[in-house]
Amino acid sequence: MAFKSDIEIAREANKKPIQQIGDALNIPGEHLLPYGHDKAKISQAFIDSVQERPDGKLILVTAINPTPAGEGKTTTTVGLGDGLNKIGKKAMICIREASLGPNFGMKGGAAGGGKAQVVPMEEMNLHFTGDFHAITSAHSLLSAMIDNHIYWGNEAQIDQRRVTWRRVVDMNDRSLRQITSSLGGVSNGFPREDGFDITVASEVMAILCLAKNLKDLEERLGNMIVAYRRDKSPVFCRDIKAEGAMTVLLKDAMQPNLVQTLENNPAFVHGGPFANIAHGCNSVIATTTALKLADYVVTEAGFGADLGAEKFMDIKCRKAGLKPDAVVIVATVRAMKMNGGVAKADLGAEKVAAVKAGCPNLGRHIENMKKFGVPAVVGINHFVTDTDAEVQAVMDYCAELGVEAILNKHWELGGEGITETAKKVVELCESGAANYAPLYADELSLAEKIETVCKEIYRADSVVMDGKILNQLKEWEAQGYGNLPVCMAKTQYSFSTDPTQRGAPTGFDIPVREVRLSAGAGFIVVVCGEIMTMPGLPRVPAAESIRLNDEGLIEGLF
Template identity: 55%
Template sequence: MLSDIQIAQQSKKKKIKEIAQTIQLTEEDLELYGDDKAKIKLETIQQLKDKPNGKLVLVTSINPTPAGEGKSTISVGLADALSRVGESTILALREPSLGPTMGIKGGAAGGGYAQVIPMEDINLHFTGDLHALTSANNALSAFIDNHIYQGNECNINPTTVSWKRAVDLNDRALRQVVVGLGGRINGVPREDGFDITVASELMAILCLTTGLNDLKERLKRIVVAETYDKKPVTVADLQVEGALALLLKDAIKPNLVQTLEHTPALVHGGPFANIAHGCNSVLATSTAMKLADYTVTEAGFGADLGAEKFLDIKVPNLEKSPDVVVIVATIRALKMHGGVLKDQLEEENVEAIRKGFSNLEKHIENIQRYELPVVVAINEFSKDTPSEINGLAELLEQKNIPYANASVWANGSEGGVELAQKVIEISDQKRETFVPLYDDSSTLAEKVQRVVTDIYGGKEVSFTKKAAAQMKLFERRGWGHLPVCMAKTQYSLSDDPKKLGRPEDFSITVREFIPKLGAGFIVALTGDVLTMPGLPKKPAALNMDIKENGEITGLF
């Protein structure tokens, strides 16, 4: 059986100019990065703003497990299937991070015969967006430390600097560091740390901005520290928003590539969903909706994280809610949620599917809470048995939930036609107005409570003394109207990754809040979520190599 990279390398790519022509774009609308990649110019995006929106399809999933769900693969396959049945379609995905790519999770370019290409470029350096974000992030750190060293006009208390440096790799040794050592000439010593680039507020800003002017306004609002008299210090106080915007001027432009079956794809931005809001850029999604009748996009991890944040954080910026939401589930993952160990997944176990169905059922309820239509995509694996598939189908039919089998990994668009037809059918139906989870006037505590009880299914929320004090402070500073962005484990509806299925009567503890005023939300840290992951004992990088002729091997 061919690996993902072998399938991608054997595919026949069209020139990106040809792909652009299928969505009424010319070479003048593009900034070419070779023959197979391009950025769409901001001037072109501005010219599209008065065009009507096409339909928006959001792909999410159950809580991820080591068994695999295949959300990106389904997203790619669904877009190809919509194109196959004659619908004008664009795919809008996030960019992969080198951290997961070199670590254990893998890339984010789909898999099998449902991939975006050039797969090697997308999973590695691509068009340099993440490098630009890393440079801008670390430039801000340099500006902060230099400001303190050069007289500290803003009266910054060095012990309160909250802005961390960043690198787009999993590097646990950089979580906590000390900078400024070696004498006065090297600056003022202080504790610091590194985030992975995709956890940086700059990534969240890039994915929520609507243009260069909006970008600069968002950059101004970033809080980097406090003064000695406990007042917030922002990028506007440091007067460096222009320099940061300059470093990001190309990174904010959406990247145009293609799928194996030549469906146009905008791959742009990639904030982690267990830390930030987990969605690709507003610019990419909004542009896709102007250029096609159907836009297929995804949100990171399960509907408790990525989809909730898409609906409560991205939708207000996008000004368009999904016409239909696809929830991806696999027989294998449902068996794990039903208590089956990973090494026993190939054994038929219909009873475990019934037990694990509770997790899928909760995610369905979560989307219905927003009064959005749902269809379940059963992502087929070769070891799934007819009894298991029929068992899941019966459970969905009992709940009157539309579903479709999908075999896009093995069969490409042909394996997604049933799902595509179901999506078209449901999206054509008129529906009630989208209902957000909470409104701006709710307090931060009320917003957290709503997410925990309504979306996670928890019983209550507790706040540490630090978090409780921060809520009061943020409300006094006028930040209470912002949405909350929950930083939580992706593996469970609770904040305990070991509690699979549908846990009940649990409490979520918020240990700290972090203001992300540039992004426009307040992060609530729960559990032991880290903003700098570490590498596993045997990282995926051990399998990667490049031959003398330039051929890449081992990249999935």
């Protein structure tokens, strides 16, 4: 049986004019700022006007550790939103925007898949409403102003060896990871080591996704540390006087983007910080606004629950005052088999024993979510190669842990294929069982916070931090940053820092390579093992297959 590609399905969508989607949410026309016929931004004035309304129920969709077999977290998020509407609930979804780098590299887009997609799929996965370009421009403005400040006398006494503000571009380009800038003589400034990160790793992205409004955005931008002086005192963005102009560039990007699913249900698509470097969640302003407009809001957090869900709970919810009501943990039979030792090429054959061997990865995520006090259900994302015995093995395993697992067919059937999970989610939300609490208290030392996440979530035996890192953490505590949460940067493929260790590994340590203070975003980045803030393209990048066909339509996006 031949299935249509995601882009073919998206192109056949029966989209409604975006004004009709806004009408369903009771957003007045003057507060809907259209970008074409099928997408719009929501005005800050309207967002301000709904703040006194009660909040709807918040549902987080997370997953097991990602595998090459695919899990379908965004697809499940979109499908569940459609499923909730299908059973008569007023629901909307909140997801992240796509980065151009992964689109043209290996990961693909971020609009869902099959019959559970957000449209317009092509625009969402390309330039969309220009938010990422605005973030890149704001970040680049600060980069230019720092070097310009040094060139014209260096009033802030920046130590050129200690400029910590790297440049960004929204593309996977390994050749830019480490560069030397300002070559070419006196008129070009002072040569120094420099480098590029991908835009989604920028602190500006993290700030935009955590800021409550434009005033909060400007203050956070001003608080960013861009360099240090010879006495090691920090130089802030506000010392360079860049935060005002950066806010101007980000004025429109701060407003959530309204689009629709294939079933014409509303979706906010806004922001997109990396999940293994930053906190991996869509914007606070989109989520909090959605909670005022719908009875149920379905959102996602990047990669597996050990990264995305932990940061959602410990950073986003803590900082935004959110209280999630239910969690859906996405798993696939295929991924369980890979965790059980089956090669990707052999996933089509029934291997119940391998499914059972791989289930402990799912089990650990289930146990971890219980630590945040939010009830969970497991969503098994169906593939046509799954056998009844394999699916039952996952269900039986989950039942032993006291969690229901439900088979979902939203990729094939849309909202109709996930109504059972939708009903279960409503039951969990209305049960009042949620008693959300972050994993650690603000008052713990930074080192204790790092150890708590590593031992409680990853199940490491110990955390390896040398004296230099421990002293740095103590310095930040002395400077008043000790109450910040920690943002763990590690591989998404394993609970450990070794990406080849699938399943539920034990008997390992977590080495902390470096720590970074994101004073504007409001967290400490803890780099564990080898993490790239600028990915590279694979041997055969997706870009080689993306083109316009004879009809002028885009082919190859996925």
